[in-house]
Amino acid sequence: MKVYLVSLAAGVLVGIIYALMQVRSPAPPAIALIGLLGMLIGEQVVPTVKRMVAGEPVTAAWFRSECVPKITGAPPKADGTTEPVTLAARGKESEQ
Template sequence: MKVYIVSLAAGILVGIIYALLQVRSPAPPAIALIGLLGMLIGEQVVPTVKRVVAGEPVTAAWFRSECVPKITGAPPKPDGTTEPRVTLSARGKEGGQ
């Protein structure tokens, strides 16, 4: 039940922000997608700040292995780098469809 209340509260907050920015809800697709990207990036602020507060270094390698996959949805490879997901359009080009 708590998750539903938090979700409702977040929705109300976003609705207030939309009203202050004078953006219709639901937002036009480009605005909504940029907002979703902002949420994904914002989610990575907390683990980064926790790492800084704990005195651990925030290196590019750590960011690439821990944060980038969560933002892009690309699964991390064993070496810590990420590989972009294959989309349907990319499959069609490679598969000769």
């Protein structure tokens, strides 16, 4: 819950800054969501480059187990793969 509150607070802060500068939000919601996806993908560039600089291999299995869950929100399974998060799966999670 804390992460959601921090995210909301950051959004409110940015909204206040935009209002003080008398500008509107720079992007319609669909474009903003694409930008957020880009941010999630971009966050995985740093660990990938660090791994490459350290001389460790960047394999598809490593990417699936380390990066994909952070981009998609899907928890990794025991075998290192991820299961896609669907609305049905989210409904089941909230019931538990």
